[in-house]
Amino acid sequence: MRKKRLQGKKIPRREFLKKGAQGGVILVASPMILRGVLGSVAEASGGEVMSIRDLGRRDLEQLLEMALNRGGDYAEIFAERRVYTRVNLEEDKLKNIEYKIRQGVGIRVIADGKSGYAHSDDLSMEKLKETAAVAAYIASGTAGPARKDLRSGDRPDKYWRTREPLDGVPESQKAALAWRANRTARDYDSRVAQVRIVYYDQFRDIVVANSRGLWAQDRSPQCWMMASVVAQEGGIRQRGFKSMGGRVGYDFFAENTPEDMAREAARQAVDMLAAREAPSGQMPVVLAAGRGGTMFHESIGHGLEGDGIFKKLSHYSDKLGQRVGSDLITVLDDATLMGKRGSLTIDDEGTPGQRKVLIEKGILKRFMHDNLSAMQLKVESTGNGRRESFRDMPIPRMTNTFLAPGHDDPQEMIHTVDSGLLVKGISGGQVHTMTGEFVFRVSEGYRIEKGKVTYPVRDAILIGNGPEVMQKIDRVGPNLDFTLGFCGKAGQTAAVTEGAPEFRISAITVGGTKV
Numbered sequence: 001m002r003k004k005r006l007q008g009k010k011i012p013r014r015e016f017l018k019k020g021a022q023g024g025v026i027l028v029a030s031p032m033i034l035r036g037v038l039g040s041v042a043e044a045s046g047g048e049v050m051s052i053r054d055l056g057r058r059d060l061e062q063l064l065e066m067a068l069n070r071g072g073d074y075a076e077i078f079a080e081r082r083v084y085t086r087v088n089l090e091e092d093k094l095k096n097i098e099y100k101i102r103q104g105v106g107i108r109v110i111a112d113g114k115s116g117y118a119h120s121d122d123l124s125m126e127k128l129k130e131t132a133a134v135a136a137y138i139a140s141g142t143a144g145p146a147r148k149d150l151r152s153g154d155r156p157d158k159y160w161r162t163r164e165p166l167d168g169v170p171e172s173q174k175a176a177l178a179w180r181a182n183r184t185a186r187d188y189d190s191r192v193a194q195v196r197i198v199y200y201d202q203f204r205d206i207v208v209a210n211s212r213g214l215w216a217q218d219r220s221p222q223c224w225m226m227a228s229v230v231a232q233e234g235g236i237r238q239r240g241f242k243s244m245g246g247r248v249g250y251d252f253f254a255e256n257t258p259e260d261m262a263r264e265a266a267r268q269a270v271d272m273l274a275a276r277e278a279p280s281g282q283m284p285v286v287l288a289a290g291r292g293g294t295m296f297h298e299s300i301g302h303g304l305e306g307d308g309i310f311k312k313l314s315h316y317s318d319k320l321g322q323r324v325g326s327d328l329i330t331v332l333d334d335a336t337l338m339g340k341r342g343s344l345t346i347d348d349e350g351t352p353g354q355r356k357v358l359i360e361k362g363i364l365k366r367f368m369h370d371n372l373s374a375m376q377l378k379v380e381s382t383g384n385g386r387r388e389s390f391r392d393m394p395i396p397r398m399t400n401t402f403l404a405p406g407h408d409d410p411q412e413m414i415h416t417v418d419s420g421l422l423v424k425g426i427s428g429g430q431v432h433t434m435t436g437e438f439v440f441r442v443s444e445g446y447r448i449e450k451g452k453v454t455y456p457v458r459d460a461i462l463i464g465n466g467p468e469v470m471q472k473i474d475r476v477g478p479n480l481d482f483t484l485g486f487c488g489k490a491g492q493t494a495a496v497t498e499g500a501p502e503f504r505i506s507a508i509t510v511g512g513t514k515v
């Protein structure tokens with residue numbers, strides 16, 4: 001059944017519950033059972049199964065026509081079908097395997113900077129026309145440019161390639177990957193007390209059409225696997241975590257084995273059992289390759305997203321062309337990296353994914369835009385319009401965001417520290433994304449004394465401000481590495497990667513347990 005939403009207008013709770021209870025196109029069953037169900041449905045309906053791919057040019061143009069019939073600057077149709085599998089292994093047991101299919105259509109109208117949005121998981125033209133009419137409501141009485149005819153723009157899948165797509169791999173084989181990781185983590189050390197393994201993959205098909213004549217389709221996979229390990233000794237418990245994945249196929253696991261992933265998570269947990277109290281105060285901090293990416297994503301990247309820039313909420317709103325960091329700082333958001341979690345052939349508005357240099361040698365060069373923020377600021381979209389699902393309006397989001405590698409020697413940046421901290425893992429924290437103020441929890445940290453890494457420390461936190469840290473980075477190494485991220489913004493989650501080579505902050509506040 002359809003669910004409609006108009007920005008700024010709430011559906012009364014009772015009405016919402018009624019709509020919710022009517023359900024949607026959400027199936028929870030094993031693929032074997034599901035194939036049986038779909039088979040019988042297909043037979044009963046004479047071989048026709050409604051799919052977003054059935055939406056033809058005339059359907060899309062008719063819906064865009066309806067969406068603009070009260071006026072408006074821009075109308076867009078976004079259709080999505082997502083099939084996903086999730087395996088959860090915990091306490092040495094296969095807790096559950098989920099297999100779900102979700103599909104639906106979201107229709108948006110923009111008029112005078114206001115957005116009307118409605119969505120439906122009923123794909124009949126009758127319901128979709130009603131959905132278009134709801135989205136159109138926002139535009140009452142405004143004028144706008146005429147709709148252009150759709151030009152088909154099927155784009156080749158550019159940023160992922162696989163010999164063995166995961167949708168052809170049986171669930172038993174996916175569960176076997178989780179079992180292999182579980183066994184490795186448990187066998188690593190007798191002090192390993194808890195192991196949790198999650199395997200997730202999805203295939204997402206999208207169709208986007210808009211009143212500017214754009215008509216594009218895309219299909220992309222997403223796979224994610226993680227190991228979370230708790231080690232225990234006496235009253236001390238420590239956690240280790242490692243994840244891997246991207247827009248990959250089953251062949252990915254030949255080189256990136258579940259064993260290596262699980263061993264790394266177990267190593268972190270066991271090594272940290274010997275951790276001592278963390279030092280505190282201002283000191284130099286070295287971040288190991290890949291570990292500081294979160295800092296750039298959270299305390300710099302969000303401040304460069306077009307919606308915050310337009311609203312002048314960001315520290316960077318009026319700093320284009322100005323120096324915002326040391327010469328060593330070049331930050332990119334690159335949707336064109338092969339097989340990465342945040343890579344995009346097209347974004348969720350049909351704009352091709354792009355490589356953007358946001359900050360070059362310390363100078364602020366560009367912001368990240370979706371269509372709305374681009375319209376508001378009179379620039380072009382940078383292909384950063386993303387949404388969690390057809391139920392959500394797109395907003396400016398990052399893709400693969402990273403600090404570009406430099407030329408400094410990773411050993412030298414430790415050897416020249418008299419008293420400091422080496423950070424090999426950050427496990428969360430709090431960030432004010434617009435001002436860049438942050439508190440990050442160090443999950444794996446080591447004391448540096450007289451140029452040497454001496455012992456692991458527990459419960460250290462890094463307290464600082466992104467824009468200030470950018471001025472204090474005095475070494476950047478050559479080994480760029482990435483971590484997988486789940487970026488949350490406005491209630492929507494986006495798949496991203498965060499990257500950085502090893503780098504050093506000359507002075508930052510470390511909050512520790514030892515004064």
Ligand SMILES: [Zn+2]
Nearest residue numbers: 297298487488
């Ligand atoms: Zn984020």
